[in-house]
Amino acid sequence: MVISETRPDIESPIRSKSGNSKLLSISWWFKPLLVNRLGSQKHLYSSTWCALALNGFKINYSKYHHNAMSLSAIAKPILYSYWRSSCSWRVRIAMNLKEIPYDIKPISLIKSGGEQHCNEYREVNPMEQVPALQIDGHTLIESVAIMHYLEETRPQRPLLPQDVHKRAKVREIVEIICSGIQPLQNLIVLIHVGEEKKKEWAQHWITRGFRAVEKALSTSAGKYCVGDEISMADCCLVPQVFNARRFHVDLRPYPIILRIDRELESNPAFRAAHPSNQPDCPPELPNK
Ligand SMILES: N[C@@H](CCC(=O)N[C@@H](CS)C(=O)NCC(=O)O)C(=O)O
Structure with missing residues (x-):
């Protein structure tokens, strides 16, 4: 229209x-x-x-x-998501925090060489990645852009602080994670790196990025990443900590990251978005 x-x-x-x-x-x-x-x-x-x-x-x-x-x-928004995808998880958290009802359309990144590469899904997201969100008659891709769209169209339960300096800090942490860490340990890169080296590779880039995140948090964190309000930075941090654990990164040097992750563990919006609570999570997974 x-x-x-x-x-x-x-x-x-x-x-x-x-x-x-x-x-x-x-x-x-x-x-x-x-x-x-x-x-x-x-x-x-x-x-x-x-x-x-x-x-x-x-x-x-x-x-x-x-x-x-x-x-x-x-129509109810549809989120193309994979249970273990940290980028889908960011959006799930944001949707839950803002109490936006949505349906999940699982895209397996593993099955048949990855459903993200099939022709039908390429029409949805030409980058052949999850997430994608169908909302308000539009198809949106890129998790951070999606979070900003939600923030601008659904201002309830804001994910950005009012204060401009705090906003800048949120964006800084979001950038470190979403540009400086996650893309380097994404599935398609790990496939390229090869089975033998992928763990060491992922550990290297996550460790390097977490050093910067921990430093940023040392001046910005309150109860959460920036002050005492949950923001987009928290939506990005928690899934990245999960990835770090998956690749057995030693997290002891990052006490603030660990504290915030623990703090958010029991938050209902974060819990509902957790991989183990996704419809496509394999039933044999521990904690399921
Ligand atoms: N910048 C994109 C990155 C999306 C992304 O890397 N998604 C991963 C899962 S977290 C994916 O679909 N990987 C599939 C692949 O690499 O083939 C975003 O933030 O949405």
Whole structure:
């Protein structure tokens, strides 16, 4: 759906996949009502009905396109996820913290050489990686970009602090983990490195990155990574600690990382997102 108007400077919040326009033609000054309330479908609809009710606005209505829009915009989000994927896990935590209901579509990174490489999934995520999130009629990829989208459209339970310096610190920790550690120990890289060397390789890069994270936390941490509020940095840290344990990294030199990980272990949003609680987690896994 595209809301057609004469102001090119306001981005329409909802578009149909076909990019078809003229579902609603609505005078531009009404649009902020829709844009500002994007975070809640309820609000989106009440705004739409409000728009329809107001006299003096020209509305072209197409039933066919409306159905297409409603289905994609109000459907429960679908998260393409793999139980042990730390990047999927980040998004699961963020969705849980913000109490956004979603369905999981498991993509096995192992089965048949990896379902992420099949043609059908490549259409969803051309990077052939998880996660991908279908939400509000859009398909989003890249876990950090997804978390920012959720933050901007669902401001409830913020994942970024108000204070700009604290925000910068959150982003710094997120970057160290998501650019400086995880990609270097990602499955596709480990396959390239080879079975024999992969453990040592992963340990090397995680250790190097955790040294920097621990240093950053020494000035930023309160109860959590940055102060006493859970942020995106925590969403990224906990899954990375899991990866570190998987590769038998010695975590004793990182007492702050360990303390925060322990602190978040019992948080319901984090617990529900844990690999052992995923529908595609193998039943034989310990703790399952
Ligand atoms: N930058 C991406 C990285 C995604 C990523 O590396 N996903 C991993 C799982 S955590 C994956 O799908 N790996 C499959 C592969 O390497 O073939 C993000 O943050 O979403």
